[in-house]
Amino acid sequence: MTARKPVRYNPSRPSPDDALIGPPRTPNTVGPTITDVAREAGVSAATVSRILNGRHHGDPAIRDRVQATALALGYVPHGGARSLVTRRNGALGVLLPNLFGEFWVEFLRGIDDTSRERGIHLLATSSHADPVQLRNAAAAMRGRVDGYLIVAPGNRADDVITMLAQTAPVVVVGIDARASGAPSLMIDNAAGARAVAEHAMSRGFRHLAMITGPETNGDAIARRDAFRAAIACAGDDVTLTEFVGDFSQDSGWSAAHTMLAHPRRFEFCFACNDSMAIGAMSAFRDAGIRVPESLAIAGFDDVPMARYLTPALTTVHVPIEELGRRAMSMLISSVVKGAPAKPTVQLITTTLIVRGSTVMESKGPS
Template sequence: MAATIRQVAERAGVSVATVSRVLNGSDRVLAITRKRVLEAMEALQYLPNETARILSTGKTNVIGVLLPDLHGEFYAKVSQGIERMARTEGYHLLVSSSHSDEAEAGTMIRTMLGRVDGLIVMWPRLEAASLTALVPPDLPIVLLNAAADGAVPTVRFDNQTGAAAMTRHLASHGHRRIAFLKGPAGNYDAEERLAGYRDALRELDLPADPALELDGNFLRESGYRAVEALLALEPRPTALFAANDSMAIGALLGLRERGVRVPDDLALAGFDDIPPAQYLIPQLSTVRSPMQDLGEHAMHTLLALLGGDDPEPITTLPTRLMLRESCGCPPVPAHLSLE
């Protein structure tokens, strides 16, 4: 038979209330008393009744995380950042995927209600109000990479500045017809990166030909398929900037199959700096998004909300260029590329 809290109290020589305070992390227990209680719990192999603890404290010590997808290097890095910060504060994660579908996101949020102390939601679609309306006003929520209006704390990348910087860099290599492989329509990251590309073209007085903006969807296959349209353009672009690394990797394969050398015949760049980017041949030049930092900042913001503080309504994390072989820059040793 499982040990009870009363048996733990008797073995430790304390009251049931004292054991309860130890379980709830109260600072109203002397260190020597806490040690006796913990030793008694270990000796009796006592397992706390989580349901009772939640009812008494109103806390689950669980954070709900809703991402568009659970697969791929990008989401893995974001999740690692959230988990790292959560573990240091004694929280566990309940992670699910919305598949960028509003109905499914609503279902998952409703499923998490009562099971989590707060929510971290990555919602890349440009309209987030209908999603946040599903969340009770007393449940803290933080948005990731979403169009921010200040109503809900939001942590995001500086996509637009990063995309403009990469476009300017490609132009510095002498490229004048720079094609851009877009992300999905209505996606916040995709729209911001496209805006940065357009900003740089205007700034440099380079041609803003709509034909240079190729359709993509952030998936590797769309990068591969876009190569056919890219090579059919006249005059042919001398550089391709993909709105994420996955599409750039797909484009690299398509170009290689058609005998187009990167960077000799066409320069190539991506966005995000997912781990495989530095191990490609040639190494992929890209804009580094601080994916793990995004998760850590989101959890830090949520902890502030849980503590009753008012965090910054919008936190924008800087991006930076990672210049490697695919744009025409010299190769970078792997250990330096990891920094």
């Protein structure tokens, strides 16, 4: 008896031994085939195929009979066989980074809605922080998807994207992938970060802190750099001190504690995403620091939760769901056209939403 090899993580192999589980060779568990329908309806399989795909132009009586038979038998075409001959899968691969926080639900909703409207399946997987994992995940999807939506890849993933983009349509969210030949959607992080900086200045804050995001995340870097640059233009009496985070609530909490131990008394804190802002606010609360009176704080993303915090969070609104929606639309039209889209960069505009965490206010959810 030759037992199956245990599935192991081995990036050097072209990953052929993935994913096939279950008892070998269980005959026909899959349901009726097109041949069954054809026999039952007294026509050929070709006719059934043409009718069910709307390519039939003949006798309406036959059409109705075949459709009725298919319905009665509960026939559903076998996707694998179909994609084998048509060379199209009707599915798209979605490669996400680590799943943490409300941001991703919003984003997933956008892409799921769009793909569902178009009758397209989604093969999704997450946790592809490093290029090797990304390559493996993409390889595993090969032959099952018609295109890839790559979200927030690390900044060393260029060659993987290049390789992928040569074989299938690819849309990248979060970094500029023009060099890899793939169109990109990017949040206008710079504008958002600048808006936060200007807001802070206009309120007269002089000693600013920033909680940065993970080094591997393009959005995090862009926000940090733009904020730095904006502050640098401000004048010598304005200081900026940076604390490292990783986009998680916990890291925001820790960064806030480090911040409190710092000799300088900060007046304003910019967290590079909302999750960290939430963690930091919690730490400030525990330390007895009043927000915004003693320390104002702003985030980035405007997750739904932001307006419900106490105080409500000033943040940069990102149309997260629309971002997903547009990325998916772009990918779909690229697949439909059969050619990769022009490797352009679309910028998703952001808007500063001022709430109670930077100014005193009293009213409900805006």
